[in-house]
Amino acid sequence: MEKVDYAGLGRRIRYFRKRRGLTQEELANLVELTQKHISNIECAHSIPTLQTFVKISNCLQVPPDLLLGDSLAFSYPGRAEEVASLIRSCSRRQLAEVEQYIFYILQK
Structure with missing residues (x-):
């Protein structure tokens, strides 16, 4: 568990x-x-x-x-492509926030 x-x-x-x-x-x-x-x-x-x-x-x-x-x-099948698709649809402001979240996660 x-x-x-x-x-x-x-x-x-x-x-x-x-x-x-x-x-x-x-x-x-x-x-x-x-x-x-x-x-x-x-x-x-x-x-x-x-x-x-x-x-x-x-x-x-x-x-x-x-x-x-x-x-x-676990991860969901096809999750990376789903995330990539979401990122492609982001505005510049949203993309900047996504980038900050990714940096935060990678800092752990």
Whole structure:
């Protein structure tokens, strides 16, 4: 059984929360939690429920698999071509953001 990297999950939640310009308090209000609970998730002191994880993913507008990072041990067939197709359809601004996300992921 694969283990979830909760510290990595927390770091990615913090990173994307800040990229969206949200404070812990603002994200907490959006997902109906306390600021302390968001802090605990980001520091890996608390494990989010699946419902909380989905709410956070939706509020941050980040796909769940991106938040999970290396915790997923499989990839979808044809995923690279699907991603390449999405990248080709990006505006310049979106492409710059995609590039930043890729650099972030590669820094781990």
